[in-house]
Amino acid sequence: MTKAIPQPKTPRLNVTLAGLRLRTPLIAASGIWGYGEEHVGSPQIDHLGAFVLKTTTLHPRAGNPPGARTVETPAGLVNSIGLENPGLEAFLAEKLPRARELGLPLIASIAGATVDEFAEMAARLDQADGIAALELNISCPNVEKHGMAFGADAESAAAVVAACRARWRNNPLIAKLTPNVTDIAEIAVACEAAGADAIALVNTFTAMCIDIRTRRPRLGANFGGLSGPAIRPAAVLRVYRVAQGVKVPVIGMGGVWDAEDALEFIVAGATAVGLGTCLLAAPEKPGEIVRGVREFLRRERIASVRELIGSVKLNSAE
Numbered sequence: 001m002t003k004a005i006p007q008p009k010t011p012r013l014n015v016t017l018a019g020l021r022l023r024t025p026l027i028a029a030s031g032i033w034g035y036g037e038e039h040v041g042s043p044q045i046d047h048l049g050a051f052v053l054k055t056t057t058l059h060p061r062a063g064n065p066p067g068a069r070t071v072e073t074p075a076g077l078v079n080s081i082g083l084e085n086p087g088l089e090a091f092l093a094e095k096l097p098r099a100r101e102l103g104l105p106l107i108a109s110i111a112g113a114t115v116d117e118f119a120e121m122a123a124r125l126d127q128a129d130g131i132a133a134l135e136l137n138i139s140c141p142n143v144e145k146h147g148m149a150f151g152a153d154a155e156s157a158a159a160v161v162a163a164c165r166a167r168w169r170n171n172p173l174i175a176k177l178t179p180n181v182t183d184i185a186e187i188a189v190a191c192e193a194a195g196a197d198a199i200a201l202v203n204t205f206t207a208m209c210i211d212i213r214t215r216r217p218r219l220g221a222n223f224g225g226l227s228g229p230a231i232r233p234a235a236v237l238r239v240y241r242v243a244q245g246v247k248v249p250v251i252g253m254g255g256v257w258d259a260e261d262a263l264e265f266i267v268a269g270a271t272a273v274g275l276g277t278c279l280l281a282a283p284e285k286p287g288e289i290v291r292g293v294r295e296f297l298r299r300e301r302i303a304s305v306r307e308l309i310g311s312v313k314l315n316s317a318e
Helices: 044-048 090-100 115-126 154-167 184-194 229-245 258-267 275-281 285-299
Strands: 015-017 020-022 026-028 050-052 070-073 076-079 106-112 133-137 175-177 200-201 205-207 222-228 251-255 272-275
Touching: 026 285, 044 154, 044 285, 050 200, 070 222, 076 154, 076 229, 076 275, 090 106, 090 115, 115 154, 115 272, 133 154, 154 175, 154 184, 184 200, 184 229, 200 229, 222 229, 229 251, 229 258, 251 258, 272 285, 275 285
Parallel strands: 026 050, 026 272, 050 106, 106 133, 133 175, 175 200, 200 251, 251 272
Antiparallel strands: 015 020, 070 076, 076 222, 205 222
């Protein structure tokens, strides 16, 4: 009688991020898919572990001036949206109820013009149902008086985190950092000390595109943020450096396009991986990436994606 050959078990893709249980390490990063209304019931949602909602500010924002808000570049996209959003009241009344229908852990993202605005929003959202974690967007390069100004140095970043930690009591608090600094690891450590439960990085790199015929910037707001595959190697390095410096988990993002890209961030030290520009170009990407990650794990005989987190081995200096 022929003995049956045991079939290999399906590799496990679930991870735990600051207490959140994610069925896969893939997270829809803030902005690209808005508040998720158009994606309720989409099969691609089944491949995600969590969904970061579009960044909300205390008051409604019209965003940056009319004109070009996005410009394609080789292997990238420069955008300057300017945090266009309906404000906190509309978010709570209109956007959040619909987002709950996604059936995913929801991560609210907020940006403020002052530390007090951040804290006020954290307190209001702490009372709302259906928010699994709070992301502090202290890294957006496309607006004045919001975002990157707070993430540009350790002291101001820590001040925002500490103020929100005091008002956001029950669920994970995530600090989203800008790469446009001298030492991103120093800022991450300061955020951790101030109470951040996880660090997300990177946001976009500051950028400019000029029409050489008109001699004018291609973006209506003149400057923007570069995302897409062009920034991935730089983002991976920053994820590695931050993961080496903090004890809290890291969410890595920046130019992920396929399974190998996602795994590169994980090996560098990320527990979860944010998907951004690729969702704009190809909404089917979550399924493709999950299948690719699972196939890699099966081929390498790795039982769980968690075994790869931070597994990079630097070359000898000799």
